[in-house]
Amino acid sequence: MYKHTIGQNVFVFRTLAELMAKATPLRSGDQLAGIAANSYQERVAAQMALSELPISEFLKVPLIPYEEDEVTRLIFDTHDKEKFETISHLTVGDFRNFLLDNKIQKEELTALQKAITPEIAAAVSKIMNIQDLILVSSKCEVITRFRNTIGLKGHLSTRLQPNHPTDDIKGILASVIDGLYYGSGDALIGINPAFDNVTSQVNLLKMLDDVRLQFKIPTQMCVLSHITNTILAIEQGAPVDLVFQSIGGTQKTNSSFGVNLSLLKEGHEAAQSLSRGTIGNNVMYFETGQGSSLSSNSNYGIDQQTLESRAYAVARAYDPFLVNSVVGFIGPEYLFNGKQIIRAGLEDHFCGKLMGLPMGCDVCYTNHAEADQDDMDTLLTLFGTAGCNFIMGIPGADDIMLNYQSTSFHDALYIRKLLGLKPAPEFEEWLINIGIMNINNEITHSQKQNKLLELIKK
Amino acid sequence: MEKDNWKILKNYTNARIALGRAGTSLPTNEVLKFRMAHALAKDAITAELDFLNLNEESKKIGMRTTLVKSKIQNDTEYLQNPNKGRLLDEDSKILLNNLSDKKGDLCIIVSDGLSADAVNIHAIKLIKALIPKLKIQIIDTIIIVKYGRVAISDVIGEMLNASIALILIGERPGLSSPNSMSAYVTYNPKTGNTDEKRNCVSNIQIEGLNYEFAAMKLAYLVDQMTTKKISGVQIKDNLSDYYLP
Incomplete structure (x- = not known):
């Protein structure tokens, strides 16, 4: 269970998938699936909770069970644990700051590619503004x-x-x-x-x-x-x-x-x-x-x-x-x-x-x-x-x-x-x-x- | 403004080629022509099924029709909730259960999809071309569905105990083709089937696939499915190789 408190309101998210869904900027597909945040406040509360979550959480809690899904198996089996060590201490919020840091450039980002699971990438993108998405993307080079x-x-x-x-x-x-x-x-x-x-x-x-x-x-x-x-x-x-x-x-x-x-x-x-x-x-x-x-x-x-x-x-x-x-x-x-x-x-x-x-x-x-x-x-x-x-x-x-x-x-x-x-x-x-x-x-x-x-x- | 000296290529396609350029941008007249085409497509989306005419035309080819509806209530809900467009409303289920004559292996379904005019224009003409090419028995009532999605053909086919369901449905309107129709065929239609279980013939329209050719392809697919008892990616449309209807 994940939660975030704003004043007297406690926002509770039962699963990691729910936390991710509720933290997602509004789109009709998530509404159609019945998993979007129910209010603007709930969405931002989910983003705040997500921001405080260690990125290592995504390696402990698979969104779809390992036994059930070959994509999950692929993600876990090919994860670069050695490179991940260098960022494993970060929360999702820290990770955004890290990506935007002037010292982090093409070489650093290239080295980390296989340490970043799709869920980690998705999580940090949810708390980023459009300018963040553009700025960090522009530092990457994939040839x-x-x-x-x-x-x-x-x-x-x-x-x-x-x-x-x-x-x-x-x-x-x-x-x-x-x-x-x-x-x-x-x-x-x-x-x-x-x-x-x-x-x-x-x-x-x-x-x-x-x-x-x-x-x-x-x-x-x-x-x-x-x-x-x-x-x-x-x-x-x-x-x-x-x-x-x-x-x-x-x-x-x-x-x-x-x-x-x-x-x-x-x-x-x-x-x-x-x-x-x-x-x-x-x-x-x-x-x-x-x-x-x-x-x-x-x-x-x-x-x-x-x-x-x-x-x-x-x-x-x-x-x-x-x-x-x-x-x-x-x-x-x-x-x-x-x-x-x-x-x-x-x-x-x-x-x-x-x-x-x-x-x-x-x-x-x-x-x-x-x-x-x-x-x-x-x-x-x-x-x-x-x-x-x-x-x-x-x-x-x-x-x-x-x-x-x-x-x-x-x-x-x-x-x-x-x-x-x-x-x-x-x-x-x-x-x-x-x-x-x-x-x-x-x-x-x-x-x-x-x-x-x-x-x-x- | 620079003109392109390869206008001759326009003889071979309706694609927007040899448009010329202002600097590197589109010339004014092309920008406005595009905008008008988009306006036509936007207007096509709100067109409605012409049930009376579909019924009249069906009679002429010896078929009956029944009008049913998905669970969708209005245009906006249709665009936002495809799941409901895959399900029949309760009244329609009763109607289909009471359908007197369900004999036949193939059921034919016609639905508005995203361009009602596409099926208003093409559906019965295609069915007319298709009937003489089929080797299996057709259920002689065409099921017409308001606010339907492709997968509603599973629900209907299952209720009618058909071994194959064929749905003719309006495609999403393109700029050059606001009235194009697709046909999806599914062997053993069952609620919950996904898209890999279907075969599709698309672009049935004046400037695309003609009725005869589309009917030939569909008859070939139906024939293959009847023999192999399967549909979807495992059925290869190798028609042009050897098939003679």
Whole structure:
């Protein structure tokens, strides 16, 4: 039992999960689950109680029993106890102060990555303001490599997302070319297929690989099919760069996605065995999002932000190239409006980075959420300052297959220009050589680039 | 303001490409066009099921309809509480229990979801294309659900003792497609099934998947489920390889 007294009011929290949930800034998903604080006072009282809790408590009290859940087992079995010794004496409140301390910089944070469990990251994020989340995230640097280098300070990459409602090859290609002309696609060129079948996945992969080889584009490709399909595609000899999978923070959530840890391992090993990366072998691309556990009835009374952090523990086990929090995609029943989406996006980025993950974000919303482009501009600008590894690049911010709004090629250029950020260095060099960009990172028109248009005529 | 000299690419997709730029930002006309599309989508969410017309159109293809409702009371609750949208209200349960003819292996359910107009326009046309392609018997009453979520098909399928439940439901409206419909198929529908037990055919709309092709895919999935007695990620949609209906 945990409690906090304010004057004559004693606030009691029966379990650690309840304390965490009640301390969570307001969001519709926790209300839907019936676990949110009942008043503003109760929320802050929970934050005060949480702040006084030693972070070591999370290593004594698993939120989901070790015996019941393979994600809990993963978290406890891979915890870096030696590094944890250096911070084990801190309370959650002390830990916030520690993270904000001027002496704590990139090197110190990198060393601690595996000592920080998802629950510790989630707990400290709950008592942090948005500026704290941004400031600490901006001190982190998580670099990954495949055919280029993602996550270097001063760089912001994009996943070019050229979706088409019927997977039409030329329709997809048209968006790929448009995106490349706008300097997009260094993190990934990744298609969400409308049809999740192996045959069309293989065809799309071959098309993307042909484009890459013909123009020697230093980037990586992915068709975001279920991991079982991708494993079949690999067996059929398809050119698979990255293996995609949606994941969540409990064994049951993953089961609702049709995966478990050993299947993820199988996919990871299958892709690594191809050795297609030229400068590195980070081969996994994970997508996550607050609310996925509740939506599959596997939340165990735990708040959605803590469960999201637990998904990062799953991701971390496979040294991913990219982890994408698809923050506003799930809808208003989990994140009701722009305010909730913005806070959640920054929490996800912070928790992921603290745990050592190459975090990017699909800055997005659906039409039934109370949000619009102004909210996305706000979140995008905050992510730029927080040092986000990558964002999406979608023609005109409008995904015509998945029916939601994300960030456009133009949006990426805006944030790069505003903050002086560059694409991945290998990709930047390619953009300059092919005449799409000049050395000042400005989009240029040149005759040289017109040869990309030839692709569509084939 | 700079125009893009690759407008020719617009012939291949409805995606917002070759928009041009003001500096690196979107030109004014594109910003306003986007804003209007968003306004249309926001308005689509409040559209309602046209039960009378769905009933009339069903008769023409030899089907009956029954209108039921989830536990949801209003639009705001629908957006905030998907759990209630997965459950039938008490009156609807009585209605389904009293349904005279439940014979058949497959039950067809139509629900508003997030775009009632999507099913108002596409649902009966798709069912018409689907019926002649199915090899199993259909329960001849289409269950129409107000304020439904996908998983309500488990509850209904279970009550009707169907071996397979098919639900046609309005997708969340996109900017370019406020009226797109999805179809979810579940073998052995049971309360509490999760999403990995389902197969989905999405983007059924004028600019997406046409009725014939969508019906062919669905008939293939139903056929596979009947043979393998399972649905979900283990059923692979390998239709384009070899299947002939």
